[in-house]
Amino acid sequence: MEKTIKSILVLGGTGRTGKHVVEQALQQGLRVTTLVRDPSKENSLSEHPNLEIVKGDVLHYPDVYNAVQGNDAIVSALGRDGKDVSPITKGTENILAAVRKSRVCKLVCLSSFGAGSTRSKSPWLLNAMVRLAGLQRSFEAKAQQELLFYMSKIDFTLIMAGTLTDEGQDQGIAYALTQLPCVTGLPKKISRSKVAAFMLDQLHSNRWSRNTVCLLAE
Numbered sequence: 001m002e003k004t005i006k007s008i009l010v011l012g013g014t015g016r017t018g019k020h021v022v023e024q025a026l027q028q029g030l031r032v033t034t035l036v037r038d039p040s041k042e043n044s045l046s047e048h049p050n051l052e053i054v055k056g057d058v059l060h061y062p063d064v065y066n067a068v069q070g071n072d073a074i075v076s077a078l079g080r081d082g083k084d085v086s087p088i089t090k091g092t093e094n095i096l097a098a099v100r101k102s103r104v105c106k107l108v109c110l111s112s113f114g115a116g117s118t119r120s121k122s123p124w125l126l127n128a129m130v131r132l133a134g135l136q137r138s139f140e141a142k143a144q145q146e147l148l149f150y151m152s153k154i155d156f157t158l159i160m161a162g163t164l165t166d167e168g169q170d171q172g173i174a175y176a177l178t179q180l181p182c183v184t185g186l187p188k189k190i191s192r193s194k195v196a197a198f199m200l201d202q203l204h205s206n207r208w209s210r211n212t213v214c215l216l217a218e
Helices: 018-027 061-068 086-101 117-121 124-132 136-151 191-202
Strands: 007-011 031-036 051-055 073-076 105-111 156-161 173-175 211-216
Touching: 007 018, 018 117, 018 191, 031 061, 051 061, 061 086, 073 086, 073 191, 086 105, 086 136, 105 136, 105 191, 117 136, 117 156, 117 211, 136 156, 156 191
Parallel strands: 007 031, 007 073, 031 051, 073 105, 105 156, 156 211
Antiparallel strands: 173 211
8 A cells, every 4th residue: 555645855945846846735735844055045935834944955964864854755856056966966865865764755856858867868969068058067966866766775756857947838748768759959848837746746656666757848
């Protein structure tokens, strides 16, 4: 029998996609904890009775451990901090270490199409854009993050999403790596709001359990 998920920890909850995750999770009646360095960034939802804002840093293990306790699942929209990719690498190490000492039964994480196991499926134009934009270290960190998940024993879903946008309503199509269509040129943009909804859907599904899934616009 699957565990009913009632409370979640959202990491990266003040980011452009993470904000949608927090908002939609609260709308679904979930109890939400967010770990943030600057609690003032959560002002729009700070008074919600089901939201607990915890001040801390994902790079500081005790902060992560304390935030994880009492939650059923983790939803992570963590990304790099400027040029610093340690929230992706060291942050993931701290998350997995804390999970081993908790009741967390599921971890859903957002990553980028073109990183890790999707690198060989990525069109040359996207790979060139990554290099020109100076994002190589970020994509290398996300590849390392994927390996950390697969080496762990946790039930995770890693979502490799295409280019994100705050506009539009394209919710994307989920693909297994072996089912990816031929992608040419730059992937079409996909709505952050819809990506957030897909992330939350994985809390109640085993479809992509311990797996990487690609989420690309139609």
